[in-house]
Amino acid sequence: MSEIVVLRDGSGPEVLLVHGGAGPRTTWRAIAPLADRWTLAYVHRRGYPPSPPPHKRQDFAVDALDLAPLLIGRPHVVAHSYGALGTLIAAAAAPGSVRSLTLIEPPLNYLVPDDPEVARLERLGDKVLAQGMNTASTELREFLHLTGAPIDDGPPPEDVVAGVRRAHGGRPTSEARPQLDAIRDAGVPVLVASGDHAAAYERICDALADALSGERSVHPGAGHFVAAAPGFAERLETFLYKNVTGTGRTSPTR
Structure with a gap:
């Protein structure tokens, strides 16, 4: 398969940014100032120029294959929505290749059954x-x-x-079953963030943070695009600095 495109800006430890249904510019615009202290690596998933189109459809399993070689340098990874599905699959396959994981409102609905x-x-x-x-x-x-x-x-x-x-035609999120225990058992530091705009997302994020023994953060004001919410960039950078060496998980906090 043709390789996806990653555009980098800034200097310092690498933060790999994986967008969901909206493109990188829309998803990550508000945290662009972090490039003063971090190398922001903007992933363009298949179908989002300048990356090539998908061969068949949007598919989180293909995203995971695309992301795997990008983890070789042990970046911090920040992933939003549908993009978090492939990110979790790739991280579970090689948890030692991820310095930290920040997950923003991923559609892992199976974590909250009967709701x-x-x-x-x-x-x-x-x-x-x-x-x-x-x-x-x-x-x-x-x-x-x-x-x-x-x-x-x-x-x-x-x-x-x-x-x-x-x-349209993309792989349904209901089919995603990332191996969360592999990430938890490897001690990968995790931050799960939500925007306090929909009860369903809050419950999913609570369950995900519990499953990964991760930290939990809530940032109202920008709906599903939590990265644009007041205080998110500061919370993310605090988390990144705390785990800049990637030597182990910190104590869970909200």
Whole structure:
């Protein structure tokens, strides 16, 4: 397969940034000033120029294969939404290659079984992936709102439509089962962050932090795009500095 593109900015220890359904610019714009002290490595997943398009569909398993060689230098890794699925698979396969993991609202719905709000989030996500712009209008708008798309009462903006079409046919998040115990047992320092905008995401993130014995952080104000929320960049940098040597997990805190 053609290699994906990673664009780097700054100097210092490397922080590998893995976006989800939105591109790197939208996802990580607010933390760009960290390049004064860190090398920010912006991953462009398949289908997001200048990386090549996917051969068949968006697929977190393919993302994991793409990410694996990028872990050789033991970077810190920060991953958002769908991008966190491939990140977790890659990290579980080689936990010693990850200095730390920051995970932002990943759609690991299976971690909270029998919760009606989490189950609805999963159904909506899988339906939009399967049906794209043919998804019923009310359900499409609900999902787009949950995932932070800038929509109002009018037609969805052109870039939002393009994003839905790019994701159409993608591998459902309900199929993701990363080996979390491999990451936990290796003592990888973990921070799980959420935006306090949807109860389902809060419950998923609570469960994920418990499963990984990780730290937990909540940053309201930017919806699903938590990296843009007030205080997130400072919290992330505190976590990175605490684990800059990658020698072991710190005590879990909220």
